[in-house]
Amino acid sequence: MKYLYYPGCSLRSTGRAYEESLLSVLKVLDIPFEELNDWNCCGATSYVSIDETDAFALAARNLALAELQSPDGTINLIAPCSACFLVLLKTERYLESYPDVREKINSTLDKAGLHYHGRVNVRHPLDVFVNDYGLENITKRVKYPLKGLKVASYYGCQMVRPFKTFDHSHYPETMDRLVKVLGAEPVDWPLKTRCCGGSLTGTIQEAGLRLNRLLLKEAEKRGADIMLTCCPLCQHNLECYQERINRKFDEKINIPVAFFTQLMGVALGLSEKELGMQRLFKMPSLKQITHPKGEMANAW
């Protein structure tokens, strides 16, 4: 089964390390994929705040393009950014549930020579790794188990809400199961899906910083060595504003925040560069933690 891959705008800028590590991991696990040709922005939360038809039409163009690119069967479209994942999924679901919306959007798409038939299945890479590829298969590929590393998995909001495609809305465990397979120890904490504020750090900063402070403090309190995210915006908020949070609220938070694909790559034996580690503000110190199963193959 070949996957189609929808990068989204953030994975080309602030979330670059996410794209680099995701593609490296897909390659090393021999999961076949292809980038969606000429994809456009999903519209995020902003488009639907201005004009709903435009928002659906914008997202539906991607779905229609996916159908053009793979002519038969169900298409699994991987969307790594939580916002893209939800917008595309919501569009897919709403076009399915509301015939009048579908008709309206399709008549718009028709003008540009496109049409959406309903063959796309929007997937998150976490779901693909754990439920399609399988944890057992990942176990077999782990070269450097991350023994002793305590990980707080942060899922954010839009990957698990409002649609429960593969995990619980408030207490998901998929990433924790993955982390365990990599040899690390998942930390049990209650704020797994509490909102990081999204773009609030750029607009009403005080509110955004407070939300992130809460998440970071709780993760530290529970003894986590590292926080893992699966959304470029969450990662940006939690990592890049740590210094400012410390200054503003007189805290001493110091915790690396990485993408789950980066940690996966480390355990699978990929190099720092392949995983975009140099793009992080705080590099997780994993050298002492990883215990190579075989001979030392690379820098780790």
Place this chain on the structure above:
Amino acid sequence: MQLPTPTSVHSEEESHKIEKMKRVVRRIKFESELDLNFGERVADKAYGQKLLSCIQCGTCSATCPLAHYMDYTPRKIIAMTREGFKEEVLNSLTIWLCASCYSCYVQCPRQIHITDVMYTLKREAIQMGFHPKRLPIPILAQEFYKRVLKDGRNTESWLLVSLYLRTNPFIMLREAILGLKLFLRGRLTIGREHVKRRDQLHTILEHKKGEAPL
């Protein structure tokens, strides 16, 4: 012993204030001043949400991570919307502070899709020119809309610069160091990202320009 009379303890300015406070002002709206169909219209545009079935339990307000910054809690917004307090609702900060985390959406015991109601209110507020003028959140949404309409993709650096220019250019000084750090790590692009077939995208998005607003 003689007690001081009220006039002797208050300065002229203070007594003026007290007078003003005593003035009789009507603080409650008459039904005739409400937009009674407002709730119905909003519910309709938000896919027939059953606003009248809301039992005002306040689960949405309790679960909302931003409720303590809002001028009306989500529960109040639902109540005011269905009663027809159009100006108050559309002028509120609440609808813009909603970060779309969908917590209330999944928790609501009456299955009201509150996040969709908030989106409908945001659109209504923008179309009717109601939103607080210098609040950065609707400006960010508008700038994002324009950027994607033009290029088909969003370039974060350009989006933020246009946001700061329209709200407070001095913020750029505050964000300069963070921007530089991101740039040095290759996480901020200067060139604008765009789709190849802009014409196709424009046909899709401009096709409905002649239609009446929602």
